[in-house]
Amino acid sequence: MSADSDDNESGGAAAEGTAARNEVLIVGRVSGQPELRELPSGDRIVAWRVVVDRPVRRPPEGVRTASIDTFDCVAWTARLRRSALALVEGDTVEVEAALRRRFWRAGGATASRYELEVLGVRRLRRPRRPARPARPA
Numbered sequence: 001m002s003a004d005s006d007d008n009e010s011g012g013a014a015a016e017g018t019a020a021r022n023e024v025l026i027v028g029r030v031s032g033q034p035e036l037r038e039l040p041s042g043d044r045i046v047a048w049r050v051v052v053d054r055p056v057r058r059p060p061e062g063v064r065t066a067s068i069d070t071f072d073c074v075a076w077t078a079r080l081r082r083s084a085l086a087l088v089e090g091d092t093v094e095v096e097a098a099l100r101r102r103f104w105r106a107g108g109a110t111a112s113r114y115e116l117e118v119l120g121v122r123r124l125r126r127p128r129r130p131a132r133p134a135r136p137a
Contacts, residue, residue, distance in 0.1 A: 030091045073095055091123050091127065
């Protein structure tokens with residue numbers, strides 16, 4: 001790479017004054033019921049999963065691919081916890097978030113996982129409930 005290149009090895013565009021960004025926007029279905037958890041620190045969070053259908057593409061013959069992506073979502077603020085707890089399985093939601101990697105110790109080893117730290121959540125559609133059967137006369 002030459003010294004006069006548009007991107008440099010020390011950070012590319014972010015090093016040249018463009019603000020770095022960690023923004024995620026997904027639209028998908030709530031999978032399971034959101035769950036209120038208390039962490040060992042005493043912090044309370046609401047955790048849930050959002051399932052997003054992948055676009056249909058024909059994979060190479062003999063190759064199986066997943067047809068969905070699943071995202072673990074976490075709400076930390078009181079307002080977002082309330083909003084998340086109002087969601088039900090099957091709701092279609094829009095989630096604005098930042099991608100975070102969490103680390104912890106488990107069995108003497110360090111473990112990690114990625115999750116979406118929710119900055120905003122909006123229900124777009126609630127699943128239709130089956131019609132109630134008619135009562136006998």
